[in-house]
Amino acid sequence: MLELLTSHILARALTAALTASVVSALVGTFLVLRRLSSMGAAIAHMCFAGAIAAYVAGVNPMVGALVPSLLLALAASYARRKREGQSEAILAAAIGISSAVAALALSFSREYSAVAFSYLVGDVLGVSEDEVSLLIAVSALITAIVALLYRGLKYSALDPETAEAMGLRVSLFEYLLGVLAALLLVVEIRVVGMILAQVYLVAPAAAAWEIAHSVEGMMALAIALSLISAVAGFSTSIALDLPTSAVIGVVAATIYAITLTLSPKRRGRCLLAFLRRECKV
Amino acid sequence: MTAYRPLMEFAEVEVRYQAEPALMDISFRIEEPAFTVVVGPNGAGKTTLLKTALGLVKPARGRVVVLGVDVVKDPWRVRRMIGYVPQRERIDQTMPALVKDIVLMGRALRRPLIGRLSEEDVEAALRALERVGLSNLWDAPFAHLSGGQQQRVLIARALAAEPKLLLLDEPLSGVDAASQEVIVRLLADLARSGVGVVMVSHDLNPVLDYADYVLLLNRRLIAFGRPAELLEPDLLSKTYGKDVKVFRMGTQCFVISGDSHA
Numbered sequence: 001m002l003e004l005l006t007s008h009i010l011a012r013a014l015t016a017a018l019t020a021s022v023v024s025a026l027v028g029t030f031l032v033l034r035r036l037s038s039m040g041a042a043i044a045h046m047c048f049a050g051a052i053a054a055y056v057a058g059v060n061p062m063v064g065a066l067v068p069s070l071l072l073a074l075a076a077s078y079a080r081r082k083r084e085g086q087s088e089a090i091l092a093a094a095i096g097i098s099s100a101v102a103a104l105a106l107s108f109s110r111e112y113s114a115v116a117f118s119y120l121v122g123d124v125l126g127v128s129e130d131e132v133s134l135l136i137a138v139s140a141l142i143t144a145i146v147a148l149l150y151r152g153l154k155y156s157a158l159d160p161e162t163a164e165a166m167g168l169r170v171s172l173f174e175y176l177l178g179v180l181a182a183l184l185l186v187v188e189i190r191v192v193g194m195i196l197a198q199v200y201l202v203a204p205a206a207a208a209w210e211i212a213h214s215v216e217g218m219m220a221l222a223i224a225l226s227l228i229s230a231v232a233g234f235s236t237s238i239a240l241d242l243p244t245s246a247v248i249g250v251v252a253a254t255i256y257a258i259t260l261t262l263s264p265k266r267r268g269r270c271l272l273a274f275l276r277r278e279c280k281v
Numbered sequence: 282m283t284a285y286r287p288l289m290e291f292a293e294v295e296v297r298y299q300a301e302p303a304l305m306d307i308s309f310r311i312e313e314p315a316f317t318v319v320v321g322p323n324g325a326g327k328t329t330l331l332k333t334a335l336g337l338v339k340p341a342r343g344r345v346v347v348l349g350v351d352v353v354k355d356p357w358r359v360r361r362m363i364g365y366v367p368q369r370e371r372i373d374q375t376m377p378a379l380v381k382d383i384v385l386m387g388r389a390l391r392r393p394l395i396g397r398l399s400e401e402d403v404e405a406a407l408r409a410l411e412r413v414g415l416s417n418l419w420d421a422p423f424a425h426l427s428g429g430q431q432q433r434v435l436i437a438r439a440l441a442a443e444p445k446l447l448l449l450d451e452p453l454s455g456v457d458a459a460s461q462e463v464i465v466r467l468l469a470d471l472a473r474s475g476v477g478v479v480m481v482s483h484d485l486n487p488v489l490d491y492a493d494y495v496l497l498l499n500r501r502l503i504a505f506g507r508p509a510e511l512l513e514p515d516l517l518s519k520t521y522g523k524d525v526k527v528f529r530m531g532t533q534c535f536v537i538s539g540d541s542h543a
Contacts, residue, residue, distance in 0.1 A: 033376075152394045155386050159372050162435075165335050165365035166390045166442060167357060212377045213422035 013124040014234055016132045016191045017248065021200055021230040023139040024188070025222035026146055027180050028205035033157035033215065034177065037202045039076050042091040043182050044198035046072045047189045049098035051119050056105040056112060065186045073178030081171055122193025122245040131191055138187045142180050153177065154215050196245035200226060203256040210263035225255055285348040285445050287312050288477040289334060294343030296329055302500065303329045309505045315493035316472035319481045322521050325499045327481040331448050335360060348445055364439030366449040369432055375424045383423055383434050384410050387441035409441035413467060429460025436464065446477040453487055461487045485536050512536070
């Protein structure tokens with residue numbers, strides 16, 4: 001009986017980890033292409049702070065995570081267009097402010113620390129049936145939107161200047177991308193935690209960018225690397241009894257570090273230069 | 282083509298970035314499809330002029346009409362009829378894209394966002410690539426091409442949209458002499474076939490034999506006319522802000538400024 005229960009929990013946890021990995025790679029591909037990785041990180045921090053603050057205030061943490069995340073996604077996209085050069089500062093400030101809000105909320109009581117930790121590193125093994133269902137439903141919705149508006153997302157990310165000059169409303173796709181990232185992070189944060197959610201969103205896509213020669217190739221590779229990270233990290237964490245999200249995050253980050261160093265686009269120059277003591281990175 | 286007249290008209294246009302004037306009192310009119318080259322030094326406002334024609338920059342004063350449409354009132358209508366070639370340096374040359382992705386982009390931007398591209402669209406993109414002499418590179422990664430080849434692919438992308446007017450921002454910059462010749466000949470052919478071409482260049486020499494009109498710009502309009510009429514050292518010196526000489530060797534002309542070409 002215990003074995004059956006354990007296998008059920010593991011299957012649910014693995015489903016959650018794999019679903020999150022695939023959809024994050026999908027959205028992450030466009031974020032990395034459009035040079036919006038830092039927006040993903042800032043939204044993840046905002047989700048975390050919003051969820052904690054809402055929990056402390058007795059409001060539904062998901063609502064608390066969703067509202068400020070959507071506002072940040074829209075504000076960052078607006079600033080990118082209207083206040084060129086300032087959007088990076090806004091995102092950096094958002095990370096700082098959200099950390100401060102989370103710390104302030106935690107200062108009210110020590111009992112909140114456990115909740116904060118669960119939002120930080122997630123609780124894949126403790127995830128409920130409803131939470132997995134919500135993750136799958138939101139992932140399906142995001143995948144459908146990406147499939148429907150694929151061309152607009154692709155061209156607005158690949159060469160926004162030309163796309164806009166030739167009649168594509170690039171700003172709408174930037175707003176859409178921010179909203180999709182916010183939705184995804186809000187449902188992921190409870191399951192895999194803020195740290196893994198942002199690693200999932202950026203690392204596999206950034207690694208794929210170093211290798212791929214087409215957007216479709218980059219997307220396929222990002223999904224493959226994300227799945228490899230999830231499966232390898234999941235099994236290692238179970239075998240060694242380590243926090244699942246943290247191990248998956250370490251695997252994904254390691255894969256990115258390897259591709260960055262041995263990137264065919266950079267023709268391994270960085271590694272060779274480092275070996276020759278010439279690396280200035 | 283009469284429905285799209287004038288091809289481009291600027292009437293007393295002034296553009297400012299914050300308080301800094303980028304273009305002052307610019308007035309000119311291109312009636313028919315022709316190969317027009319906007320020439321001037323760095324910072325002369327050449328790219329700003331193109332962006333104003335596209336409605337990406339709003340003029341502080343004056344009127345801009347492109348393909349018979351007031352750009353300030355309806356920029357999107359204008360943009361959907363235009364082919365645009367950006368400065369190659371401004372796009373990510375290592376972006377994960379195959380040549381066919383780039384060229385098909387020009388075609389796809391003319392189609393509804395939802396739905397698949399047709400065989401006809403793919404054939405039109407292939408024809409555009411053929412026109413720049415690179416149809417053998419359809420499946421090649423864009424990042425693997427030389428500067429000249431990349432520039433020609435970007436032109437093919439604009440052509441795949443079958444534009445009424447082609448705007449090009451420094452397409453000869455960082456391109457070898459052979460590719461420059463191919464690009465300039467192609468643009469002249471396009472203009473003859475009824476597509477308006479407005480190209481920005483800091484270098485006058487490669488286009489002297491091919492351009493129908495030259496517009497000399499240095500924040501103000503210095504002169505606008507046929508190339509032969511504008512090959513005056515005084516006008517060119519005023520444009521470049523330094524001493525410029527014109528050398529004639531038989532039927533050929535060269536413009537030299539200081540220690541380099543103008």
